[in-house]
Amino acid sequence: MTTTLADVLAAADLLAGVASRTPVESSRALSEIAGVPVLLKCENLQRAGSFKIRGAYVRMARLSDDERAHGVVAASAGNHAQGVALAARLLGIEAVVFMPVDAALPKIAATREYGAHVELVGSSVDEALVHARAYAQRTGAALIHPFDHPDVVAGQGTIALEIVEQVPDVATVIVPVGGGGLAAGIVATLAELRPQVRVVGVQAAKAAAYPASLAAGHPVKAPELRTMADGIAIGLPGEVPFEVLAHAHAEVRTVSEEDLSRALLLVAERAKLLVEPSGAAAVAALMAAPGDFEGPVVAILSGGNIDPQVLLRVVRHGLASAGRFLWLHLRIADSPGALAGLLRDLAATGANVMHVSHVRTQGELAVDEVAIEVQVETKGPDHCAAVQHALRVAGYRLTD
Template identity: 75%
Template structure:
């Protein structure tokens, strides 16, 4: 994990504590006051008290309804009549669609062509028109800009607007009320609106509270932007955490995070998958990979952050197919899923003997496949691919040692 500090000297504060408090009044009865839940399992790993802020239980499945509703509720009557347009991989799309439904506004949402089908379906169910466009949020956003210019519809940016940032900042006010002794808040970062809103609200009330942002290392625009002193486009966007895979930071949140000196850390795909698995298994909460970024940072660097720490679970809108892949990846990263390739004699009973050996070692066989032809195989040999569920890294090593002791050849 790497860290970067966004301290700077030029002040361009576009959002104030009063703005966030006004947004909170506007959201009263609209956004859910999501619960907090202390995690003993994560506290033990992080070596400090950790409390989860469960924004995955928010309406529409993420924090996005906060900013979207505030922005749209403040439109004039004439602007509302023209309708709104937005771009999103899923969470902002659903937030805009729900806000439009509540406010009686027509909404068009551009989504990347590979957006998760459940997120697309949910956006449509809230009443918005969904238009697939481009391979990323940035490309979808370009289409949304063009639609706004062509039709006069109001663009509801996912993060780069003061009203949106103020709305997201209401989450910070809730944290201060629910965990009054908080010392550190860890927040997933995409475009930066959520972290900027939280930092603005929290540091205005409690300057001693540290706010730490987290990005996926393979889709991290903030570290380079902080170094350059301005928003810089990420060189790649290749992460399971599609909710924070944003190419370029927003001008408004970047300035706020820079002025607040907010640190931005990065986590690997393995960190994300392990975090998602832990939250599901130990906290009994379903989150998407981007929503688990805060937990991933705590697990990757135990003991580094002063507690009590509040880890924001920013969203829970995960495609079940992605969940299946991520859980499998998380099991492998945690040493609880072992994939083996062995060469055995092509004789009756050989496979049964192998499975018996694995059973004696305590491995739970999940999948077996045969390969009978190959340049590295003799005429009387067969290659077996086996996938096992294990009890952890030590058990994995025991299974391997037992196989070698029994005379099995494990292919590289």
């Protein structure tokens, strides 16, 4: 492998006093779901809000004085940007970071607050990388790649050193995968330190390049990048991490957007931890196939930098996926009191009305009826079914 245990141990020495030793928290809720002990490695509590400071600092600490004088440049959707900006501040290096134009505002603001100059370009990390490479060629700045460098992979691998110390009997480690730097660091470390530990990588199904790449034996571009998990929305695996993961015959599976939102919601509700969608990917895989993993399982929460507006949308999506939001489409008589009667009947079921839409002008409506869309908050799937049954018994016509 391009990264060895010796490389990771050397990276750990560099990170002493820089990266936090993040806690491992047991989760009773996830343990009950999986049927085995489940623990959460809380890199969302790391400095700058994600694991990225580890790899970024190791890479930048090894630059020569001449390289440091020319500054550094990076491309990121946000977490690597903050890691690079913080590392640059600690090392006294000028940093420029290219970020997608739709990057989360809190991530942009935090990157600037750490002292980096931010340029917003393109619609993805891959496009931002093109601009970062061009800037590096133009100015002589060192490109600090988010995942495709041995020093970065070694830095991320220091998480595995901590896991082995904190959970000596760990049997499975589940790790989010974007470009692959984090997973490669974990795999390379455990391959020498605990070869019996199973490592499972997780990608968002709508931004998954690794399954096809590993099957083909070389990096293959993802067919789409349409996921709420912007932190792992990478179009093409890095050569360095791909070599590590391919050599180890790594296992990488995918999760849906519904899986991600349910996982984020559970982590917030039951573990009292705030993570971003990409940070919840490992938990999403566990929840989607709870019987697939031997315990103890350590799920890595890779980051907690989430835009509050995105959090609001994802929580709502998670509530709907968990059966706690219900969208009702009905037709009722266009007469005084009909809508009030519907709301009274809903109240009697214990459902909480969140939003009502009242439409008279749809072409398929009869002259004496109106279309109603009601969003209600429920207590779960069984309550959803009970609400619909009660409305049908009361004579309402539900359409889908």
